[in-house]
Amino acid sequence: MSIVSNSISSDAALPLAAQRKRRKLRLRKVTFPQLYITASLVYLLFLLVSAITPQLLTHYSPTAMNASELLQSPSLQHWLGTDHFGRDLWTVLVYGSRQSLLLGVVSVLIGGIAGLLLGLVAGYFGGIVDTLLMRLTDILMTIPGTLLAIVIAVAIGPTFFNVILAISISTIPSKARVIRSTVISLRSRMYVDAAKAIGTSHLQIMLRHILPGCWSPLLVMTTIGVGTSILAGTGLSFLGLGVIKEIPDWGYLLSEGRSYMTVAWWIAAFPGLFITLLVVAFNLLGDELRDRLDPKK
Amino acid sequence: MKLSKRSYQSVILILIAIMLVLAGCGNSSSSSGSSADTNSADAGTPTAGGELVWALAGVVTNDILDAHRTGFAPSTRVMRSIYDSLVVELPDHTFGPWLAESWSLSDDKKSYTFKLRQDVKFHDGTPFNAEAVKFNFDRAVDPATQSYLGKNALGPYVSTDVIDEYTVKVNFSSTFAPFLSNVAKVDLGIVSPAAVKKYGETFPQNPVGTGPFKLGKVVPGTELDLVRNEDYNWAPSGSKHQGPAYLEKLTIKYVAEDATRLSVLQSGQADVADIIPPQNLLALRADSGFNVQETELLQHNYSYYFNQNKEPWNDINVRKAVRAAIDLDSAIKTVYLGTAKQAWSPLSPHSLYYTSTVENTWKYDPDFANKTLDELGWVKGDDGIRVKDGKRLSMEFLDAQGNREKRLDLLAVVTQQLKQVGIELKLLTLPAGTVSERSLKGEYDFAGSSQFYGDPSILRQMYSTKGPSGVNNVARTSDPALEDLLEQANAELDSSKRQELYKKIQEYIIENVYSIPTYVLDYTVASSKKVHDITFDSPAWPVFYDAWIKQ
Numbered sequence: 001m002s003i004v005s006n007s008i009s010s011d012a013a014l015p016l017a018a019q020r021k022r023r024k025l026r027l028r029k030v031t032f033p034q035l036y037i038t039a040s041l042v043y044l045l046f047l048l049v050s051a052i053t054p055q056l057l058t059h060y061s062p063t064a065m066n067a068s069e070l071l072q073s074p075s076l077q078h079w080l081g082t083d084h085f086g087r088d089l090w091t092v093l094v095y096g097s098r099q100s101l102l103l104g105v106v107s108v109l110i111g112g113i114a115g116l117l118l119g120l121v122a123g124y125f126g127g128i129v130d131t132l133l134m135r136l137t138d139i140l141m142t143i144p145g146t147l148l149a150i151v152i153a154v155a156i157g158p159t160f161f162n163v164i165l166a167i168s169i170s171t172i173p174s175k176a177r178v179i180r181s182t183v184i185s186l187r188s189r190m191y192v193d194a195a196k197a198i199g200t201s202h203l204q205i206m207l208r209h210i211l212p213g214c215w216s217p218l219l220v221m222t223t224i225g226v227g228t229s230i231l232a233g234t235g236l237s238f239l240g241l242g243v244i245k246e247i248p249d250w251g252y253l254l255s256e257g258r259s260y261m262t263v264a265w266w267i268a269a270f271p272g273l274f275i276t277l278l279v280v281a282f283n284l285l286g287d288e289l290r291d292r293l294d295p296k297k
Numbered sequence: 298m299k300l301s302k303r304s305y306q307s308v309i310l311i312l313i314a315i316m317l318v319l320a321g322c323g324n325s326s327s328s329s330g331s332s333a334d335t336n337s338a339d340a341g342t343p344t345a346g347g348e349l350v351w352a353l354a355g356v357v358t359n360d361i362l363d364a365h366r367t368g369f370a371p372s373t374r375v376m377r378s379i380y381d382s383l384v385v386e387l388p389d390h391t392f393g394p395w396l397a398e399s400w401s402l403s404d405d406k407k408s409y410t411f412k413l414r415q416d417v418k419f420h421d422g423t424p425f426n427a428e429a430v431k432f433n434f435d436r437a438v439d440p441a442t443q444s445y446l447g448k449n450a451l452g453p454y455v456s457t458d459v460i461d462e463y464t465v466k467v468n469f470s471s472t473f474a475p476f477l478s479n480v481a482k483v484d485l486g487i488v489s490p491a492a493v494k495k496y497g498e499t500f501p502q503n504p505v506g507t508g509p510f511k512l513g514k515v516v517p518g519t520e521l522d523l524v525r526n527e528d529y530n531w532a533p534s535g536s537k538h539q540g541p542a543y544l545e546k547l548t549i550k551y552v553a554e555d556a557t558r559l560s561v562l563q564s565g566q567a568d569v570a571d572i573i574p575p576q577n578l579l580a581l582r583a584d585s586g587f588n589v590q591e592t593e594l595l596q597h598n599y600s601y602y603f604n605q606n607k608e609p610w611n612d613i614n615v616r617k618a619v620r621a622a623i624d625l626d627s628a629i630k631t632v633y634l635g636t637a638k639q640a641w642s643p644l645s646p647h648s649l650y651y652t653s654t655v656e657n658t659w660k661y662d663p664d665f666a667n668k669t670l671d672e673l674g675w676v677k678g679d680d681g682i683r684v685k686d687g688k689r690l691s692m693e694f695l696d697a698q699g700n701r702e703k704r705l706d707l708l709a710v711v712t713q714q715l716k717q718v719g720i721e722l723k724l725l726t727l728p729a730g731t732v733s734e735r736s737l738k739g740e741y742d743f744a745g746s747s748q749f750y751g752d753p754s755i756l757r758q759m760y761s762t763k764g765p766s767g768v769n770n771v772a773r774t775s776d777p778a779l780e781d782l783l784e785q786a787n788a789e790l791d792s793s794k795r796q797e798l799y800k801k802i803q804e805y806i807i808e809n810v811y812s813i814p815t816y817v818l819d820y821t822v823a824s825s826k827k828v829h830d831i832t833f834d835s836p837a838w839p840v841f842y843d844a845w846i847k848q
Contacts, residue, residue, distance in 0.1 A: 067630055
């Protein structure tokens with residue numbers, strides 16, 4: 001929908017006949033994939049706005065508890081109803097998006113950088129370094145990611161940073177693996193040999209000649225990874241291993257709402273929906289990125 | 298990671314399915330029935346036989362079915378059916394015979410002599426006698442048993458003398474008022490000496506008592522079956538019948554998850570479920586298909602404590618200000634949806650030693666809180682939190698138990714209320730080991746705790762350096778005047794004098810804000826209409842001896 005209306009306004013300067021013609025063309029061009037990519041972008045934009053300036057999207061306070069408005073079903077006043085403290089659920093979700101997004105983005109950045117370094121070094125040098133590093137990731141890989149995150153969160157205690165750390169660590173192995181295989185295919189290229197021949201240092205080769213080739217797989221992985229990381233983070237909160245803040249994150253809200261399912265389904269349903277949409281959106285975008293960055297196409 | 302086009306479609310289909318399921322849940326909830334009498338109505342003559350399935354709120358790890366060893370509430374609830382006690386505490390707080398036919402106090406009031414029943418056998422066929430009682434009490438105080446509640450329950454225990462086959466004399470070094478109440482609890486339930494010797498370290502997995510039910514099949518982490526003890530003929534006084542229990546089998550399924558426990562009950566997979574969360578309690582009370590029994594748990598009510606070893610909580614004025622800043626009435630109404638009352642004393646209102654003189658002795662008064670803190674030099678900083686000499690008025694609260702009884706929800710409301718007057722409360726969720734370590738070191742400001750215990754001597758544990766927790770009592774209270782009262786009350790055998798002492802003690806605790814009592818807990822049991830006559834022991838655990846199922 002938004003594509004269509006945007007195109008009309010931007011084409012306002014064109015003569016009417018031409019406009020109509022273009023509009024027809026555009027309409028035909030709007031395919032299912034474009035629609036869901038746009039929808040994903042719109043949803044993420046909405047989350048970005050709510051994470052940065054939540055007060056634009058609601059006039060309620062996320063911490064105002066109201067004993068006279070407990071467990072109210074969705075209404076015009078409270079779009080998504082109220083929770084078990086009488087807080088406006090929409091407001092709590094909007095304010096809670098900051099923590100979820102922050103967790104996803106930061107943990108993906110940490111995991112991505114660590115995975116990149118590991119993969120780069122292992123793939124470039126090969127031999128004993130490769131063997132050692134890859135066996136290390138093998139060990140990490142034998143433990144399922146979520147379980148690893150749970151173990152770390154339990155062992156070092158659930159502060160926000162620890163949760164991020166736990167999730168980052170659990171995502172390192174897969175990233176390191178992919179980067180390593182990319183690096184291996186790159187390091188045998190002619191231009192790398194040429195660089196070696198003129199005496200360029202290892203560091204220079206890695207940074208100048210190999211790293212650029214790793215960006216596109218890394219970008220795809222991190223985009224999809226944001227969704228998975230947020231899911232892992234909400235999962236930890238759900239299990240009671242997250243950080244309980246004044247403004248609950250989505251996972252904690254979902255977990256709290258679960259016990260109210262039979263009397264107030266909306267407390268669990270909407271955080272669940274927000275999380276699902278977020279993960280789907282990031283996955284769709286990641287997939288689209290992969291298609292676009294694929295050199296074979 | 299890669300999703301094909303087809304998987305998108307399936308994702309969307311799954312989403313739609315989830316929405317439909319959710320919509321379904323919404324509908325079913327609103328249709329719960331009309332008002333009904335929730336008390337067990339006259340149901341006619343009991344019929345023997347049948348299996349009762351109990352969805353237990355909690356998980357009994359099967360290594361803790363040792364009466365003397367565990368204080369873990371879910372285990373205690375299960376063990377009540379396996380182990381009998383020497384005496385029974387009746388609802389009016391008098392004591393009746395059970396495994397002991399009669400008892401008497403010595404002239405110096407330091408020894409109890411019990412005449413035992415002569416027809417009692419353990420589940421393993423060995424006889425119950427004076428030697429068995431001696432074995433049990435000696436075992437409870439033996440450090441090797443690692444008993445906590447059982448050992449405390451015996452207080453100044455010295456020894457047990459076997460007078461003859463069915464007479465024992467239990468000796469204490471001083472008069473010990475809580476003894477009969479304590480000996481009536483499962484913590485001092487009678488275990489089989491032969492079984493303890495036979496199983497040794499594995500006895501907790503192979504519990505043998507004299508109770509109306511004995512251990513059947515155990516599926517670790519999932520369920521536990523108790524089967525009827527056919528020889529049983531020594532029911533406590535106050536029971537509605539004699540002989541074996543009516544139920545052939547009691548299947549206990551561990552369903553720790555609130556919502557699941559409810560649906561297991563409502564779908565008929567279980568006949569009984571306990572600890573019903575407030576939001577469902579309201580619906581169940583109104584549902585004609587179920588009986589709801591609510592019994593006040595005799596205990597030290599869940600209370601907030603200040604760590605008085607730390608500044609500024611050693612100042613009574615600060616403690617008073619914090620208490621005045623908390624609107625407990627509104628917080629409890631919000632969190633428990635009107636199903637729980639506000640507590641005014643550390644003791645449960647149904648306790649024989651409760652005093653109503655502490656009721657309404659303080660109130661929610663944010664102006665008083667603000668004024669007091671202003672006068673003490675705590676000024677609001679830029680973020681709204683008060684500061685004095687560069688130190689923020691901030692409290693750390695350690696938690697390892699999660700949202701049990703909605704305590705974290707209560708704390709969330711309290712946090713907001715405290716913020717209004719410029720006090721910050723920070724909840725730290727930590728692993729249980731870290732919490733007890735930090736608690737021992739005194740690295741906390743504010744704490745919450747409850748302790749189920751029928752006898753008021755629990756106050757000695759919570760507020761005295763002479764109690765079992767010693768200088769590590771949770772409020773770090775060290776007040777000689779209070780300790781003196783607590784020692785007196787612990788030794789006072791005259792009930793009315795003891796009541797007078799505990800009245801003073803409760804008033805003293807509230808006056809000095811050594812704790813802030815929060816809510817009164819009702820232990821709730823919901824059962825299907827065909828189940829009758831579930832009764833409760835002291836402090837409030839369910840007894841299935843008289844229970845029967847209408848065929």
